[in-house]
Each structure stands twice: as structure tokens, then as C-alpha cells.
Amino acid sequence: MKTSRTNNSAIENIPRYQQVKDYILDRINSGAWQPGMKIDTEAELVTATGVSRMTVNRALRELTVEGRLTRIQGSGTFVAEKKPQSALFEIHSIAQEIRKRGGKYSCEIHTLQEEKARPNLARAMLLAPYTTIYHSIIVHKDNGVPIQLSSRFINPKIAPDYLKQDFTTITPNEYLLSLAPITSVEHVIEALIAEPWIRHILEINSSEPCLALHRKTWVGEVIATCSTFYYPGSRYTLGGHFTPPSAGSIGIS
Amino acid sequence: MKTSRTNNSAIENIPRYQQVKDYILDRINSGAWQPGMKIDTEAELVTATGVSRMTVNRALRELTVEGRLTRIQGSGTFVAEKKPQSALFEIHSIAQEIRKRGGKYSCEIHTLQEEKARPNLARAMLLAPYTTIYHSIIVHKDNGVPIQLSSRFINPKIAPDYLKQDFTTITPNEYLLSLAPITSVEHVIEALIAEPWIRHILEINSSEPCLALHRKTWVGEVIATCSTFYYPGSRYTLGGHFTPPSAGSIGIS
DNA sequence: AAAATGTATTTGTATATACATATTTAGCAT
DNA sequence: ATGCTAAATATGTATATACAAATACATTTT
Incomplete structure (x- = not known):
């Protein structure tokens, strides 16, 4: 020994x-x-x-x-058996959400690549600066109209094959949920005027308020972050009882 | 030893x-x-x-x-320093939040009266149109600066003495929580340009995006609604980074 | 056959010891 | 004073040992 x-x-x-x-x-x-x-x-x-x-x-x-x-x-x-995710937070698939409303879902992969984590991001994800991470920017569309843009940073440790996925058939969220149970989640929401490149993609002008949802997800010690920007006028429902959410409600993908 | x-x-x-x-x-x-x-x-x-x-x-x-x-x-x-806990879910009262940050809390009761529920609102609260309800509009201030405005509609059935309360000493939320346990909650958040009367109270202009939180609370079959408008630039954190003891207890108040 | 009993297995907690690593402090030389 | 070095301090990890407590299993008793 x-x-x-x-x-x-x-x-x-x-x-x-x-x-x-x-x-x-x-x-x-x-x-x-x-x-x-x-x-x-x-x-x-x-x-x-x-x-x-x-x-x-x-x-x-x-x-x-x-x-x-x-x-x-x-x-x-x-x-351990996988936890039902809804216990922590209700997370719907944006694709299902749109189809349920009768719209035609499509998505556009804007970015899907390896990057070096800038110090700020690295700190948030508890990584050494300039560690390799995966980054995806995906735009979700309803009948061709962009309704939300999500930018994700993924620790390769949790999803080594993240870049090889076909996110037109499975949403990043669905894919990530299939890998491991989420330990905990933190959300930050804010209203803001989005940056120009985001406004351009979402086809909005500089006077329209945009809802941003920043989500930090823990799977054990491993952290992933996701920032989603919603098209102005979108409403986002958390929780719920039996009442159908008001028109235009959008689930998290 | x-x-x-x-x-x-x-x-x-x-x-x-x-x-x-x-x-x-x-x-x-x-x-x-x-x-x-x-x-x-x-x-x-x-x-x-x-x-x-x-x-x-x-x-x-x-x-x-x-x-x-x-x-x-x-x-x-x-x-550890206390995390800025979510004023959003009012785990602690907004008053305590502000005092803890060193600010001086004050509030202004803008409206506190009986009203007849308009059809839209009545439907949302599962009441007959023009049923009598209580309505309050309260502005919370930090060092005299308005930071949030909340408008509440309360079913008298759940809080018959709502109008008699002194909401400068106890927040509506604290009062309501003291009455009965909440069965279920639904939140809807959105970013928007607030209506003129709200902008006037919060002292913001027509180009500043405002975060709105609409909350619907069930106590049994009885429903209360609350819409809160936050001063631009506010960010709100939901959930913490450690696993809640029992799944689902995210701490919504 | 059912119940009781004892034993082995497996996880849970507690301790003493040892060394590693980061920070702070004190002393020393310049 | 300034800067460097060494020692003291405090946390971080690893191990061997010991016993406690819950479960599983085999054996004996009724």
C-alpha cells in the first residue's frame, strides 16, 4: 500500500x-x-x-x-436517479413552445466554436483564465421571425461533444439536460437596450427594451452559463398553476 | 484531550x-x-x-x-458577505433590503381603495366582473429616490382588513404572507417602456427600459395579483448556488 | 416455516499524525 | 525606508486507525 x-x-x-x-x-x-x-x-x-x-x-x-x-x-x-428538472426550475423547450402555438420553429446557428475564456468569464465559471471553452450563439425563430438569441458558454468537461451536436434537431438545453442532472441554478434578469450586434440579429431598434435572462447552471463543480435575449414584447413565465400563461409567453429553452 | x-x-x-x-x-x-x-x-x-x-x-x-x-x-x-438577495421575490422585505444596503427606506402610498374589477382583471382572478376588490399602489424609495412601484389587486376574501393596514410599517407582502400559506405562484416578467403615469412616479423617461414582474398568487382558490415595476438598471437574482434542501423550494415568496 | 440471533459487510464519524501550500509577519541586509 | 529572506501561521490534503450504526445474510431456535 x-x-x-x-x-x-x-x-x-x-x-x-x-x-x-x-x-x-x-x-x-x-x-x-x-x-x-x-x-x-x-x-x-x-x-x-x-x-x-x-x-x-x-x-x-x-x-x-x-x-x-x-x-x-x-x-x-x-x-442517483436523475432528478426531474422541473423540481429546480421549469424549463421548456422553445421549439415545443412555438409548435404548440402553431408557429413554425426554426433556428440559426450563429456561432459554435471553441474559445479561450476571458478572465471575467473564467472567474464566473471557476476556471483558469484562457481555458478552452465552448461557445454557441443560437437564434430561435418563429415563422422566420427571430424571437430570442441565446449565448452559451459550456465547460468542455461537462459536454465534450458539444460542438459536434446538430442543434437544429435538438436544442442545446435539451442536449445538456440529457447529460447530467443539474445541481443548482441561478437566474439573473434585467431589462436593457441590447448591444448593436444583438439588436441587428433580433431585428430591433435602439429604443425597444429587451429582456435578458442570464442563467448559471451547476452540475457538481462544473458551471455553464447562458444569456438569453428576448424579442421586445416577450413575456417569460416562471412557475404556474393551471392558468394558461398570457399570450406571447415564452418558455426557456 | x-x-x-x-x-x-x-x-x-x-x-x-x-x-x-x-x-x-x-x-x-x-x-x-x-x-x-x-x-x-x-x-x-x-x-x-x-x-x-x-x-x-x-x-x-x-x-x-x-x-x-x-x-x-x-x-x-x-x-461570507451576504449575497444581494432577490428583492424580486421579497424573501426579505424591500424595506429591510434597503436598510441593509445602507439606504434610507421610505414608501409612499399612492392608492389604497376599493374598486370594481374590470372584466379582464376579473377573469384573471376568477371572479365575476365588477366584483369588489382591493387595490393598492405603493412606491418604494431608497433615500427618497423611487426604485419600484407595485400595484396589487387583492381578493377581499383573503384579506378583509387589507385597506386598514398601515403599509408604512409593514409591506403588503409581509402582511399577506402572515395571513395564509401560499398554494402556488406564477411569475411573468417582461421588459417594457412603462406607461406615462408609471414613468412619472418612477421619474424615468420614455427611452429607459423598465423591468416588470407580474405575480399571481393562489391561496387555495383565491387569487391575488401584483405587478411591480422596477427602476431601470435594476438586476434581480433568483435562486442561489447551493442546492435547496427540498427540491422546488427556490424561495418564492 | 417463521422468528430470533449472531456475524459479516458496508457506510458514517472521530481522531492523531503528517506533510503540502499559501499568506503573513518579523528580521535582516542594503 | 526598501526589499529580500526566513520563520511562523493557517488552511488544504492524505493516511492509518478505531469504533459506531445500519443493513444483509447465514444459522439456530421455536
Whole structure:
């Protein structure tokens, strides 16, 4: 058994408990460990990873807090069932929303590329400056009329194949939700006069107030951000009972 | 030094790390440790609580994840600054919000009267047209500057004494919350150029985009509505970054 | 067969120890 | 004073050990 504490992987300095977390997440994400399944015991993980039981325990405990695992004393550790997303926040697909209203949905991919995170953004996403991230700008249209523009920054760690998706058939949101359960969400809303390039895409002028919704999503420690700008006059409904939302209500995509 | 592990407090079986967390939270909540302040070091907490450093460390680490503390290696542990909580959902009253920010809160009651519900409004509130309802328009000010205007329609059934309240001492929201638990809420937000009378009260011009929040509240079958218009430039945060204890409790008031 | 019992398994918590890493402080040389 | 260096301080991580507590399983008893 290893007793040395120093991290042997020379250059990188990722804590061992984090490496164990990644080890487990890899197996969950790859599908080797399906939701509901019992995973390795602490003892097995100790021999598999070569770290002490306390370190394995920490990794498992944190993944439990993050909602990825469920632990039962005396029984074992299980992959958590995916949470129904509505619990955290009602998130509809813009495509479905528009079709329901009888409109014809289409979307235009304005940007879909790798970028280096500027310091401000990197800080918000808890990354080192100029880390590689994925960026998408997508315009959603109703009968050819642009109604919202969303700009997303995605940590590649959470969606390595993000750039390879065909977002004309699946919305980014639908795709991301299919990957992992969201741990938590923060929304910031504001009313503003949009920047020129946004106004140009949404075909609005400089006197029309635009609603912006900034969303920050946590999946464990990994963060994604999304800023959506709505066509003036749009209304955005949160929550709801039985009453159909007023005309023109738009769901989040 | 104690070496016994067993919990001596006979009946209760609260883990020691949790007791340490409570110990710290007590000091924060009582105001003894103010936001930004450096708190005891791990070593000091060890002597204060009698548990081992690893246990203190766990308590501090968890409180950090929970957003109550900030830790800086080599420097110390500090009480986290309070996030500007959403005035939007009025978790705390707008009055408290403003005072906390150092401003001087005042409010102006613009309207507080009985009215007959116009058909549109009556339908929204599931009432017969021209039913008697209560209507209030209140302007909240920060150092004399108007920052938001809220217009409420209340079903007398839920708050028969609504018109008799002194809304300079208790906000309508606080009063209504004290009456009955809310069954369900629906929010609609929009960006718009406010109507002239609103612009006049909020002292804004016709080119400034205004954020409006329309809230419909159900208490059983009884409905109340509230429309709030925010001063331009306001931003509102919904939700925090830690997972709510029970899913769905985003903290809508 | 059902119930009770004991044992092994597995997670949960607590501690002492050790070393790593970042920050602050004090002392020293210039 | 200024700037550098070393020590002290404080947090961060890793391990071995120990016992507690809940569950699972096999065995015995009724």
C-alpha cells in the first residue's frame, strides 16, 4: 500500500479526492454505472484507486451532496436517479413552445466554436483564465421571425461533444439536460437596450427594451452559463398553476 | 484531550461536525461574527469545542460549500458577505433590503381603495366582473429616490382588513404572507417602456427600459395579483448556488 | 416455516499524525 | 525606508486507525 502523500502525477496538481470523483463520474457518464445501480464499495475503490479509505469516503460524500450518488449505510452506494428538472426550475423547450402555438420553429446557428475564456468569464465559471471553452450563439425563430438569441458558454468537461451536436434537431438545453442532472441554478434578469450586434440579429431598434435572462447552471463543480435575449414584447413565465400563461409567453429553452 | 469518540450527550445523536457547524452558525446569526470578519482559526475552534482539527475542518469546509464562509489558505476563515438577495421575490422585505444596503427606506402610498374589477382583471382572478376588490399602489424609495412601484389587486376574501393596514410599517407582502400559506405562484416578467403615469412616479423617461414582474398568487382558490415595476438598471437574482434542501423550494415568496 | 440471533459487510464519524501550500509577519541586509 | 529572506501561521490534503450504526445474510431456535 502506498503511504506517500505527495501527488505523483508530476505536473498536474489535482487533489486525489477529486481524481476519485472523476474516476467515478467517468464510469457514470460512460454508462458503465447506470442510475440505480450499486457501485463499488469503499474498500473496492480503495484497491482500485490506491488511495486511502478516508479519501474515497470524501469523494463519495461530496458526490452524494452533489446529487450524483445515493448512499445507504450498511447497504452500499448507488448511482442517483436523475432528478426531474422541473423540481429546480421549469424549463421548456422553445421549439415545443412555438409548435404548440402553431408557429413554425426554426433556428440559426450563429456561432459554435471553441474559445479561450476571458478572465471575467473564467472567474464566473471557476476556471483558469484562457481555458478552452465552448461557445454557441443560437437564434430561435418563429415563422422566420427571430424571437430570442441565446449565448452559451459550456465547460468542455461537462459536454465534450458539444460542438459536434446538430442543434437544429435538438436544442442545446435539451442536449445538456440529457447529460447530467443539474445541481443548482441561478437566474439573473434585467431589462436593457441590447448591444448593436444583438439588436441587428433580433431585428430591433435602439429604443425597444429587451429582456435578458442570464442563467448559471451547476452540475457538481462544473458551471455553464447562458444569456438569453428576448424579442421586445416577450413575456417569460416562471412557475404556474393551471392558468394558461398570457399570450406571447415564452418558455426557456 | 478527549480521545473518546462516543457522543456523550445521551439522548441526542448529532454528529460532532454538525455541532461545530451549529456553534459557528450561532455566532454568525447572533451577529457576533459579522460578514467579512475573520473568525476563529481551526486551532482555536479545536480548543473551543474540544473536537479534533479534522472534525473542525470538515465543519468549516461544509459551511464554505454552503456559502456561509470564505476560506483563504494561509490567511484565515471569514464570514461570507451576504449575497444581494432577490428583492424580486421579497424573501426579505424591500424595506429591510434597503436598510441593509445602507439606504434610507421610505414608501409612499399612492392608492389604497376599493374598486370594481374590470372584466379582464376579473377573469384573471376568477371572479365575476365588477366584483369588489382591493387595490393598492405603493412606491418604494431608497433615500427618497423611487426604485419600484407595485400595484396589487387583492381578493377581499383573503384579506378583509387589507385597506386598514398601515403599509408604512409593514409591506403588503409581509402582511399577506402572515395571513395564509401560499398554494402556488406564477411569475411573468417582461421588459417594457412603462406607461406615462408609471414613468412619472418612477421619474424615468420614455427611452429607459423598465423591468416588470407580474405575480399571481393562489391561496387555495383565491387569487391575488401584483405587478411591480422596477427602476431601470435594476438586476434581480433568483435562486442561489447551493442546492435547496427540498427540491422546488427556490424561495418564492 | 417463521422468528430470533449472531456475524459479516458496508457506510458514517472521530481522531492523531503528517506533510503540502499559501499568506503573513518579523528580521535582516542594503 | 526598501526589499529580500526566513520563520511562523493557517488552511488544504492524505493516511492509518478505531469504533459506531445500519443493513444483509447465514444459522439456530421455536
